[in-house]
Amino acid sequence: MIGSLLNEKKADIDKELANLLADNGSELYKSMNYSLLAGGKRLRPALFLMLLEIFGLEARSYMKVACAIECIHTYSLIHDDLPAMDNDDYRRGKLTNHKIFGPGMATMAGDGLLTYAFELISNQENISPDTRCYLISILAKAAGPDGMVGGQALDIISEGHSSSLPELRKMDSLKTGCLICAPIDMAALIAKCDEEMQKSLHEFAVHLGLLFQITDDLLDVHGSLKEMGKLPGQDEKSLKSTYVTILGEGKAQELANAENRRAKAAISKLGSSFERLNDLADYVLARAN
Amino acid sequence: MIGSLLNEKKADIDKELANLLADNGSELYKSMNYSLLAGGKRLRPALFLMLLEIFGLEARSYMKVACAIECIHTYSLIHDDLPAMDNDDYRRGKLTNHKIFGPGMATMAGDGLLTYAFELISNQENISPDTRCYLISILAKAAGPDGMVGGQALDIISEGHSSSLPELRKMDSLKTGCLICAPIDMAALIAKCDEEMQKSLHEFAVHLGLLFQITDDLLDVHGSLKEMGKLPGQDEKSLKSTYVTILGEGKAQELANAENRRAKAAISKLGSSFERLNDLADYVLARAN
Numbered sequence: 001m002i003g004s005l006l007n008e009k010k011a012d013i014d015k016e017l018a019n020l021l022a023d024n025g026s027e028l029y030k031s032m033n034y035s036l037l038a039g040g041k042r043l044r045p046a047l048f049l050m051l052l053e054i055f056g057l058e059a060r061s062y063m064k065v066a067c068a069i070e071c072i073h074t075y076s077l078i079h080d081d082l083p084a085m086d087n088d089d090y091r092r093g094k095l096t097n098h099k100i101f102g103p104g105m106a107t108m109a110g111d112g113l114l115t116y117a118f119e120l121i122s123n124q125e126n127i128s129p130d131t132r133c134y135l136i137s138i139l140a141k142a143a144g145p146d147g148m149v150g151g152q153a154l155d156i157i158s159e160g161h162s163s164s165l166p167e168l169r170k171m172d173s174l175k176t177g178c179l180i181c182a183p184i185d186m187a188a189l190i191a192k193c194d195e196e197m198q199k200s201l202h203e204f205a206v207h208l209g210l211l212f213q214i215t216d217d218l219l220d221v222h223g224s225l226k227e228m229g230k231l232p233g234q235d236e237k238s239l240k241s242t243y244v245t246i247l248g249e250g251k252a253q254e255l256a257n258a259e260n261r262r263a264k265a266a267i268s269k270l271g272s273s274f275e276r277l278n279d280l281a282d283y284v285l286a287r288a289n
Numbered sequence: 290m291i292g293s294l295l296n297e298k299k300a301d302i303d304k305e306l307a308n309l310l311a312d313n314g315s316e317l318y319k320s321m322n323y324s325l326l327a328g329g330k331r332l333r334p335a336l337f338l339m340l341l342e343i344f345g346l347e348a349r350s351y352m353k354v355a356c357a358i359e360c361i362h363t364y365s366l367i368h369d370d371l372p373a374m375d376n377d378d379y380r381r382g383k384l385t386n387h388k389i390f391g392p393g394m395a396t397m398a399g400d401g402l403l404t405y406a407f408e409l410i411s412n413q414e415n416i417s418p419d420t421r422c423y424l425i426s427i428l429a430k431a432a433g434p435d436g437m438v439g440g441q442a443l444d445i446i447s448e449g450h451s452s453s454l455p456e457l458r459k460m461d462s463l464k465t466g467c468l469i470c471a472p473i474d475m476a477a478l479i480a481k482c483d484e485e486m487q488k489s490l491h492e493f494a495v496h497l498g499l500l501f502q503i504t505d506d507l508l509d510v511h512g513s514l515k516e517m518g519k520l521p522g523q524d525e526k527s528l529k530s531t532y533v534t535i536l537g538e539g540k541a542q543e544l545a546n547a548e549n550r551r552a553k554a555a556i557s558k559l560g561s562s563f564e565r566l567n568d569l570a571d572y573v574l575a576r577a578n
Contacts, residue, residue: 021434028434028442079400084373084392103373104445107396111368111403112434112442118407119429122422129418133411136425140408145310145317145401153317153401156393 002279009046013070014039016063020071021116031101031109032116036074038092043212045069048183050280051201054273055191062190064124065135068117069183072143075113076179078106080152114143127190135186142182151175163241169210176216177209200267204277207263211284214256217242219287221249260285291568298335302359303328305352309360310405320390320398321405325363327381332501334359337472339569340490343562344480351479353413354424357406358472361432364402365468367395369441379519403432416479424475431471440464452530458499465505466498489555493566496552500573503545506531508576510538549574 017036023029045066049059059066081088081096083103088096098106121136141147151174158171184205188198221244243252263281267274306325312318334355338348348355370377370385372392377385387395410425430436440463447460473494477487510533532541552570556563 026439026442027446028439031442032434079396082373082393082396084371084387084396098373102445104371105442107368107371107373108438108442108445111399112438114400114403115429115433115438118425119433122425122429129422132422133418136407136411140404140411144404144408145321149397149401149404150315150317153315153320153394153397156391156397157316 002276002283005050005276006041006043006046006280006283009049010042012049012060012063013042013045013066016067017070020067027101027105028108028112031097031105032112034094034100035078035091035097035109036071036113038094040070040074040092042070044073044179044183047180047205047280048187050276051184051187052190054276055187055193057191061126062124064120065127065186068120068139069179069186071113071117071120072139073179075110075117076143076148076152078110078113082106085152085156131190134189138185138189139182142178142185147174147178148176151178158241160239162239163246165246168241168243168246172210172213173206176213177206180209180212181205197270200270203266204263204281207259207266208281208284211256211259211263211281214243214252214259215284215287217244218249218252218256220244256285291565291572294339294565295330295332295335295569295572298338299331301338301349301352302331302334302355305356306359309356316390316394317397317401320386320394321401323383323389324367324380324386324398325360325402327383329359329363329381331359333362333468333472336469336494336569337476339565340473340476341479343565344476344482346480350415351413353409354416354475355472357409357428358468358475360402360406360409361428362468364399364406365432365437365441367399367402371395374441374445377519381519420479423478427474427478428471431467431474436463436467437465440467447530449528451528452535454535457530457532457535461499461502462495465502466495469498469501470494486559489559492555493552493570496548496555497570497573500545500548500552500570503532503541503548504573504576506533507538507541507545509533545574 014037021029021033021036023033048066048069049062052059052062077091078097080086081091082098089099090096096106097109101109118136118140121132121139124132127135143149145153151171154167154171155175158167163171181202184201185198188201193201220242243255247255260281264278267277303326310318310322310325312322337355337358338351341348341351366380367386369375370380371387378388379385385395386398390398407425407429410421410428413421416424432438434442440460443456443460444464447456452460470491473490474487477490482490509531532544536544549570553567556566
């Protein structure tokens, strides 16, 4: 059920993304489109669209904002994979951007997608200018130095020595969590939902983000290139601390179970229309099993 | 006269930038501040502030937007200097960001500054949300894949083989020109000036941008590390086509003179309050002599 709903959203988003950057024949556009159209779960924009629908809004009116969220996620993957960063060869089942276009062009492709994301939102005339500014602010804060980029920077610093559980949690909440919270906060803003509901949804997103990262670490141990789209065993190879290396597999799985429960508890009072978010939390948990 | 005006603006901007990213002790903030506070001419935000004053507006009310412009310029220098790009060792008279913080952290510092620029503008409550959205759109377009990043990508592709004059002109108009036009377009938008005046100012900016790039190329031949803040002779070393390598010094200087004249001609009918823009065009020309 949730699986088919996510697939439906993914299809909508993929279609919109395919028409986003009309190929102008340049190497830069090829490079941006290569990564943007390489597939991927589209979890972040799907979350945004799903929540809009729960609020009774027409999700298709906000596709450009959904694409902006995915542009930022894709840019972060391109830069994260660079030789100067994680130096990864595979992503979304294909060679990484810099493996095809070189690290200079890959850096520019990331910069281009990041910049374009804000242009996209700034021009959305069916959204009031006031709301557009808030959306840009939420997304920039989540993606910027006090959010995702801040988490990536902690990741660079942690390289080569082991992290404690609180250090790992802080890094992941910035690096992964912020860009899972942002789509939910953005949808709540558009729907003008009250502060209490907004807080509950944000708390759900925080736990979902952690759950997502823990299951990512578990998959890195057992997954395959085909399942994950990237090579498994990279965390061990790069001596990175993960929930699995710090806690062991058993306890990491227990923590995943706990985060799944906490996510669902956060929205337990919001009523039956939010049930598909419970399904989503179960779906993310299941991918680790 | 124009020199002291630019110095005054530079001092205002430097002061504002120093308080922009309150040091939170993280390596990322250190890295961002290292490049942001390394000096530099602050030409782009100064242009923006000067033009606001010509329009009779209180420039200090728009300092955050000026800072956003400089954040984007600084990010572009950090990424441009990376080993994967130009691999430069000096910038603004200091070691480049990656020489101090490593290429991974320098990549993140650039990403952080770029993202933060849009957050800054989105939150400027003394500017109407409608205008904020336009400002973000202008700046993102100028800095993005059809602007500065597009020019950088052409620069990467042109490496190792010589370019024609039209190719060089296209690359420079994107790489340098767009982020010199943007501050002028942004100030014109804030001042709500009529379309004809906006066009004249934009044309001035296009020629000023070209002039700036030609003088940069001339300085690369004769300048010193102390004057330029970066090592001279880099263009020759990297076999890059420049106005000097394509035209020779004499003709490059003639072209600089012509662009100076064209810049001034574009605004000749705008009245005496715009005279300091003439002075600015002369100032930029003089730096090459």
